[in-house]
Amino acid sequence: MAAVDGACQVLIDSGVRSGADLAAARALGASAAMIGRPYLYGLMAGGEQGVERAIEVLGAEYTRTLQLLGARTTDELTA
Structure with missing residues (x-):
């Protein structure tokens, strides 16, 4: 977030496996997170x-x- 200094939205696209991961991403400033594996696991199951x-x-x-x-x-989430 410091590198872009608010000039764009930041998305996280790796390692998201739980809601806690989503909360951590948001707390650190990400606008959104991709949930590829959880989505695919649900699809396969x-x-x-x-x-x-x-x-x-x-x-x-x-x-x-x-x-x-x-x-x-x-x-209310902050780093």
């Missing part, structure tokens, strides 16, 4: 329903991580 479930799990983990950090919203 259960097709469209598997993908939906994988996204539900990531969302639940993200929410739990925010709660554990004492943050009520994403905007």
Whole structure:
């Protein structure tokens, strides 16, 4: 984030396996994160329903991580 100094959005595209990873990326300033493997694991395990479930799990983990950090919203996350 320091390298771009707010000149563009930053996306993380590697290593995201859990909602906690998503929270860490957002806390460090990423605008969004790609979720390739969780998506593909869900797809392989259960097709469209598997993908939906994988996204539900990531969302639940993200929410739990925010709660554990004492943050009520994403905007409250900081490095």
